[in-house]
Amino acid sequence: MPSLDFTLTRAKDGRTVTSKDYIGQIVVLEFGYTFCPDVCPTTLSNLTSALTRLGNKAKAVRVLFVTVDPDRDTLDSLNLYGAAFSSQVDGLRGTERQLESLAHRYRVAYSVSRSKDPREYKVMHSPIIFVFDKTGRIKLLSTNPDNANDLAHDLEQLVDEQKG
Known part of the structure; x- marks a missing residue:
């Protein structure tokens, strides 16, 4: 798997950020x-529970939530959504081209079937999380992040590994 590499807009402050802004953090x-x-609220809830279990060690971890629906997910809505889970969640948004490039880089499937009728507006995405070490190297990927205890264990192990 490729290392962490992106350029997107962070919802909290509207600033363009890159993977380099997160070097030094899990x-x-x-x-x-x-x-x-x-899937999304369950995964973020489980990640938030895992971070809570880590206590002070959680300060070394940052969760990046990249929207696959930038037409509806404004910076404000992304910021509010992430903040509802944890202050450690950064909502990120990009152009269609940036999103396509990032999804292709990590082999993430997604599709958006737009419609003026909200009942017909459909979004599909791969339910996967990627975990990178402090240097941006991939260390773990999970297609089933349903167990907060397992997530906490894996994150704690990585934080402890990366000390120094």
């Missing part, structure tokens, strides 16, 4: 969208 990368009825 990074959890998740693709999703704020209107997601199940």
Whole structure:
């Protein structure tokens, strides 16, 4: 898997950020969208529980939530969504081209079927998280991040490994 590499807009401050802004932190990368009825809120909830279990060690971890639905996910809505879970969640948004490039880099499938009728507007995305070490190297990927205890264990191990 490739190392962490992106250029996107951070929802908290509207600033353009790159992967270099997160060097020195353990990074959890998740693709999703704020209107997601199940996978995204469950995954972020589990990650938040895992971070809580880490206590002070959680300061070394940053969760990056990249929207696959930039037409509806404004910077404000992304910021509010991430903040509802944890202050350690950074909502990120990009252009269609930036998103396509990033999704292709990590082999993430997604599709958006736009419609003026909200019942017909459909979004699909891969339910996967990527965990990168402090240098931006991939260390773990999970297609089933449902167990907060397992996530906490894996993140704690990585934080302890990366001390220094």
